[in-house]
Amino acid sequence: MATSTAPLIEAAGLSISFNGSAALTHVDFDVTAGEVHALVGENGAGKSSLMKILGGLYAPDAGSIRVQGESVRLANVNDAARAGVAIIHQELNLVDTLSAVDNIFLGKELRTRMGFPDRRAMHAAAKQVLAQLGFKEGCAHRIGRDFARRRETTRRDR
Ligand SMILES: Nc1ncnc2c1ncn2[C@@H]1O[C@H](COP(=O)(O)OP(=O)(O)OP(=O)(O)O)[C@@H](O)[C@H]1O
Numbered sequence: 001m002a003t004s005t006a007p008l009i010e011a012a013g014l015s016i017s018f019n020g021s022a023a024l025t026h027v028d029f030d031v032t033a034g035e036v037h038a039l040v041g042e043n044g045a046g047k048s049s050l051m052k053i054l055g056g057l058y059a060p061d062a063g064s065i066r067v068q069g070e071s072v073r074l075a076n077v078n079d080a081a082r083a084g085v086a087i088i089h090q091e092l093n094l095v096d097t098l099s100a101v102d103n104i105f106l107g108k109e110l111r112t113r114m115g116f117p118d119r120r121a122m123h124a125a126a127k128q129v130l131a132q133l134g135f136k137e138g139c140a141h142r143i144g145r146d147f148a149r150r151r152e153t154t155r156r157d158r
């Protein structure tokens with residue numbers, strides 16, 4: 001039964017193995033509203049595996065997950081997104097051949113009432129976010145060109 005005091009996310013007894021080697025064994029992890037957690041451990045400790053289970057990317061071999069007190073099965077990223085779980089992955093995954101705005105909205109495009117991609121709305125939202133982050137390039141440029149140039153500049157500045 002869901003209650004307002006239940007943790008936002010409550011993982012209990014999560015276990016997962018890869019090729020017979022245990023990455024997580026009976027892990028419990030709770031997050032309450034307003035809390036910020038830092039998950040610390042050596043390389044290969046299982047931090048990403050735990051996050052990927054909560055993000056719907058890995059199916060645990062055992063254990064359960066509750067979101068706001070309700071038992072959930074996070075079979076994929078969309079299930080996790082619907083439950084309010086979003087992950088910013090450790091590895092930078094951008095599609096070089098798409099623009100910044102298309103990368104930002106990849107898989108979660110804003111749509112018009114008719115169901116068509118709402119390019120104007122996505123462009124406006126992306127522009128706002130990129131301005132907040134201090135990006136000066138236009139968000140319609142392909143990532144490939146701009147990102148390569150930015151990487152070069154960063155290397156030179158080191
Ligand atoms: N998809 C996979 N296939 C096979 N083994 C995996 C997979 N994902 C994780 N593992 C293994 O599970 C263990 C935990 O890995 P995980 O990436 O969760 O650790 P981590 O704590 O995030 O490490 P790091 O600090 O290096 O990011 C490691 O032994 C890793 O090799």
Ligand SMILES: [Mg+2]
Binds near residue numbers: 047049
């Ligand atoms: Mg990791």
